[in-house]
Amino acid sequence: MFKALAALLVAFCLIAGPASAQLGIPLGGGGSGGGDTAQSEGEGSADQAQEGGSVEALIQILENDEARAELIEKLRATADQAPAEAQADQTEDAGPAQLAAEYTRSVAAKAAALVTTLSRIGTDLGNAFTDTENVDAMRFGRTVLNLLASMAVVFGSFFVLRLIAGRLIWMFANRAEGKGWVGRIIYLVPTLVIEAITVVVAWCAGYIFSLYFGRVGEMSIYQSLFLNAFAVIEAIKLAIRLLLMPNHVSLRVIPLGDTGSAYWYFWLSRVISLVGYGLLFVVPVAASEISWRFADALKVLVVLTAIVMTILIVLQNKTRVRGFLHRRMDSGKTDALGRFFAFLGNHWHHIAILYLVAFFVVWLVNPLEALPFMLRATLESLIAIVIGVVVTAFVSRTISFGLRLPDDVKERLPLLETRLNAFVPTVLKVVRVIVLIGVLLAIADAWNLVEVFAWLISEDGQGFVGKIISVLIVLAIGGGIYLAVTSWVEYRLNPSYGKMPTAREITLLSLLRNAFTIILSVIVFMLVLSEIGVNIGPLLASVGVLSLAFSFGAQKMVQDVVTGVFIQFENAMNTGDVVTAGGITGVVEKLSIRSVSLRSLDGTLHLVPFSSVDAVSNFMKGFSFHVAEVGVAYRENIPDVKQAMFDAFEKLKETEHGESIIGDLEMHGVTQFADSSIVVRARIKTPPGSQWAVGRAYNEIIKEIFDERGIEIPFPHVTLYMGEDKKGNAPPMRIVNETAKDARQAEETRQVEEKPATAEPSGEAANAGQSSTIRQDAPPDDGGDGGR
Template structure:
């Protein structure tokens, strides 16, 4: 310790001397001996030693002057040169590491040949005894576990899913108990039999027991998921053959890699050489990668067909196209990954391999969690959208409207989950620091903008559903007060106008949140509106006329009107046009610019005007009495509630060339005049016939006229004869 302090002190004291330009080139030997003696005295004294240590600490804490850095060369050529140099250095380091591994393998086998085989034999005997007890007890317990799991499977077969889930959990718990019990038996055997009276065991037996616990617990997870022996306990939609296949190969690979790295390799490294342990590890890793490549090639077509079936079920949408693309090239990606795993392990097994395995596990967890979320949301949305009966009675279209949003919502949820899975995979492989980016100011700003825009869109959708449901409730004739025709017209117009305004303003606000400058859009919309105003004057006229028609309340949906020469029932009113269905069922779409007059036949009240022609020789009073008696008969029918006044008998109203015209009017509710009018006309016609009151008939009189006899012309000879 004293020698080290002396060297450090000399170095510290010599630093100022090195900094001086006029320092002497050399010192005599006697001066050096004197300095050493003085330094020894300083170190032996507690106060001087403390002062020296404090001075050394101050010198060490002083930051050296940093030379000014040259300005960075940001040219493309310099950046390309830096990148290629780093790639070359990395490749050189990788090949050097691989060469060093093979060199270690050769040295390891050479060292194993020269090792203490007697000591290795003694260790092998102890480990063999513990292994026989450990694996023998585990084999017996496995037979008991398989029997118990068979009983559980028989009880939960064809039961509800939650009963099968409880059975699977119970079976896994029994399996895990057998592993722990066998591990405990092995420890007891190692302590009592191998350790003797001292109750101690060797490190090799402990390595074997710990490797057994980790490996068998890992295999337990595989058995609990795939359940190759009992179909009733298997919750995944996997066939028996596939479950047995994957369970077999995964168990073999886990056993091979686990026991090698946790037991065989440490024992060889401790008793033979590190080179031999590295050789065994390299051989096992190569074997595991070869097994993985064989498994990938065996299942290439099966996985491709499965992904193609998923794409066909999704009707080859965006996600379906992705499935088909993955199905074409998944085996190449998997083989490349396995080879990269082997190369990385050769290059840097201490750091690169754990990182790659951890990143792989995190990626698989992200994919599984994403698939579970998408499946759960899809099942919840598809099954859970069932409205109560009273709500369906009040809002019959609400459930259908909500179901219409399900495909769009599911599409958005799927892409959001896919984006999250991709971000998690990039984070796991350190390709993109998503957490660091989201924690930065820029990331928070972008994420906040996206979330704000999504919330605006969500609020707009909710507002649309609320307003549309309220309009539907107000128009529902089975609940509450029946809407008037005016309410029907205005509510439909309000829903259409509100939808257009909501889409426009929602889109503008969402674009503003994601950073789009909407001022040019507003200005462009104004210019486009002005151009449309000049170029589509008819459209502007339609809209202006429609606004005034709505303000004046001339017609509403359900009214019988005549407009632009067409008469019929108003089926639809917009701000630009009216849709009329006439008596023949023909639908007429009439723009308001073509409407110069509207005749509404059902506003307030209506009259049925009945006019009849009778012969001249008919008794007028008898005809009037027929009109009165027919009204009495009509008032005894189901139409009597539609009549709001007595018969307006106007009597003789005109005389024509061959008939007398009599008229009567029946005042009814608006639009109810045709039913009772038809009945009244039929009754009048029957009564006129019964009372021998004739209708006028057209009489045609023919008159004969004497015509002079026309003789043929005489010729000249006949004309000269007397």
């Protein structure tokens, strides 16, 4: 028994100091006499006196049921504190799983303590109302009366002052109508002053009344708690009232209707009053008059009620807020910002409820630090979200509307605006993704999920940020150089400014732009790798070796490049020329370093590698000729044919093609004795590319003149020669009318079927049936004489 009492005494010495300070129990003994005696005995008996006083204080605590219960709770808390501190030291370097387990255990312990506290509320209330031995009824009644009187004075004076201030605010609201934001701001300032004066005057009235009602110059702690709670709550409600202005639309800052502003002010003021008066006034009074366990339970009940009310408000406005957030998407703006608002509208109530539940859990685990932490984290998250939304909205608007250049710039550089609108939106989309990542990291840092800011100010973070900035600078410089070079090439090829570019300049500048783009891309890529810390020395060596191996393995491609270079140096073809290359004739649409793209007459695009080009036939160099080879019948007079061709040429010069003729008709004469015609050739000189149109028009005119003058353009003839004997006589050619022959054979067949023949046909009939025939469309009229 003595050992148990000694152990209890040691524990009391460890914790009774702070416990007795909270409970108001002196550790020095029951009165002043004991203290004077201990001091008079000298320093030698000081320890004994202190030990005796501690024992007496311990006896007093053990005899009092309430004090004994609180001592047991303190001992339990102290017993749990040491392992908790040890575990905290161990979990400083623990992983996420262990931290989550510790946090879950803490939540479970707090919940169990809350259940225990709630189970003891009835006992505490019974003890508070039945234990009247230490209660001064007169003092308690006077305290309650003073408190009620102070509350009546404060609320009454505040009500009267609000009535008077309301008339002034109505006057300001009437004057602010139709004056826009400037007038609204001007009249909001005196409104704020008047509203603040009503709160201050009501608070001062209550403070003065509390000092001079009852005992002069004294104020109970409960009156002070009430007045402080009133000042804080009404100040918060004043700020909300100035923003919403439920009764004065002309002074309202937030764009809400009368119903919406009144609704929100009603519920917000109720929640603020519940939390404010509950935590700042009712809970301290309950802790002082009843018990600290009852006060803790009451505090949890107040916070839980406020959270339930807030959740009900969220659910009531779920559809309304979702419709508001869906307006951008419903109006057809399906950009990233619209999709974000639509997603937020579909799930905002889940996020809000989850936030409220998380707040309650965090507050339950650590009530002293929960509210500041949640407010700070929420404020930082809202700031990050607002900044992200503003930047994303600006980026989305820029992407939607694109860049607009001045008219003179577009006239000089027609493709610059298109190129910028193809390049800048891609960069802006990357910026939008970076902003989104930054907002998420800022939110994670605000809630202590990831220490982003601490990492950024560290050496590693600064190095990483420096590399990112260097990479962005390199990319920006590379993009600027690319735009400058391509814009210069575009300006040089623009026929509206300067001299008209030649076909060779068009080809070489296009090749220069393509080659420069490839070289610049390789250089920028190497610089980016170098900035992010990659050693590009081995990479360059590897690229050299791979290039050598590739050149051996791709000899055909190397041949394409080398041949293409010499073709360009020799100016064999340019963009827009009509050439024959690799056996294909067409218009040159594109020239690269290794191939040429030809568009043939039927519209087919042919890609011809330079290695397959043995010769290039260019129809567009210097000048061209239309070679007219006209075939006439053998019986025609050649001078008449030539004259007809000259007349057709003169007529051609009078048409719209006359401007495309740069010389006289070159008559070459008869060039060929064909099977059924004589070919007469002439040539017309034209600018390059006009020979085909001129030739088609010249052929049409020749046809018209030949028809007018009866000059025959023969079609192919076939002459049948039967031969002749030595005397010059030709054998007769038997011509049979197939129609008559078929009719005769049909008649003979009919007769044979009617009278079957028993004899063989005669030799003449047999020979007639075996004779050869020549078909023709009409019966002969020469008596079977034949013709040569």
